[in-house]
Amino acid sequence: MALTREQLIDAAVSVLSEFGLADLSMRRLARELDVQVGALYWHVKSKQELLVDVAAKLLGKVPQPSMPTRQMAPLAIAALLDQLRSALLTIPDSAEVVQLAQTMRPEALAPLGWLLEFLEHAGIPADQALYARHLLLNHLLGSIAAHQEARALAEEPDAVAHAAGSGQEAFEYGIRVILQGLAVEHPASAE
Amino acid sequence: MALTREQLIDAAVSVLSEFGLADLSMRRLARELDVQVGALYWHVKSKQELLVDVAAKLLGKVPQPSMPTRQMAPLAIAALLDQLRSALLTIPDSAEVVQLAQTMRPEALAPLGWLLEFLEHAGIPADQALYARHLLLNHLLGSIAAHQEARALAEEPDAVAHAAGSGQEAFEYGIRVILQGLAVEHPASAE
């Protein structure tokens, strides 16, 4: 039967998961799916568009949390970020893929919409909530990328292990600092 | 006369500045320098190594600040980040290049060493200062990338301008939030 867009996305997710972004080429996908390269372009407009769908699929693993009370908003934000982290941490180069998707079609990434809602619910004015989300997202994706590089370097023979700010600890430290900074910047949300 | 490594780096900086990372290929550089591609590999081991030198050159524009007093450390940190931002903001894809360099050979980027010193000087324990630097750097590079994408999208005809967290304002907001969070997390440095 005919190839579907879903199959194409799934194949992309699986190659990414097993081999990383460097091996995720349209030609490789075509080989994997037993079609010619050109066939893929009937289902997606470009590789970038495919990667957006890959990112959406990865983040789709995160369950939608219920809206917290105003006092619980910071906790809910931290919890959501933790969920995002564990959804992405084991997928090589996932940070890069999500970054791309976020700039190409941010509305395709539902959990990032929830994050914004939670921030506003915590008492941060709408315009600044966008900035705050950027801050949190840059930290999340940066931490994930650093963690994955650390693992990659550790596998190479000539690895000098100068990977700091990699692990869970660094991630949580950053979240704590940002949330505290937000509480200072927006005192209304502090209690 | 013979090609030098310096000339190669300069050519790379200039192609990056004018056309961006997508156009910065070894073959293009060879064309620009009137040599065969293979010649470049006598001067650098790989494209990645060249990009590290490009990043170092870009950050080399930032003058070394003198060590601040302990109370002035947060201000000095903010000032240094501002300098880094203006050194990179006009260079397309500079954030990506710096990110690569930072993971490949962090010691090649002197200003990032100063940043770490300032953080420790501000009273942050050495291990956490590494985390804090990551946090600041992710925000810096994230802001620069967002700003450049916003400009890139604005030039395209079918641009939907959903670029928030792009400008100077977003950058400074983030710095403020992080520095405040750090002050809360490390009360010794608060006064």
Place this chain on the structure above:
DNA sequence: ACCTGAACACCGTTCAAGT
């Protein structure tokens, strides 16, 4: 020491033509 020429093993994208 420094470079050429040529190869190797790839890319993303397009598109007439087939079924």
Place this chain on the structure above:
DNA sequence: ACCTGAACACCGTTCAAGT
């Protein structure tokens, strides 16, 4: 509607051989 075949215009890297 969906795919093939083939082309277009590229990549990074290596290396024998030349000067």
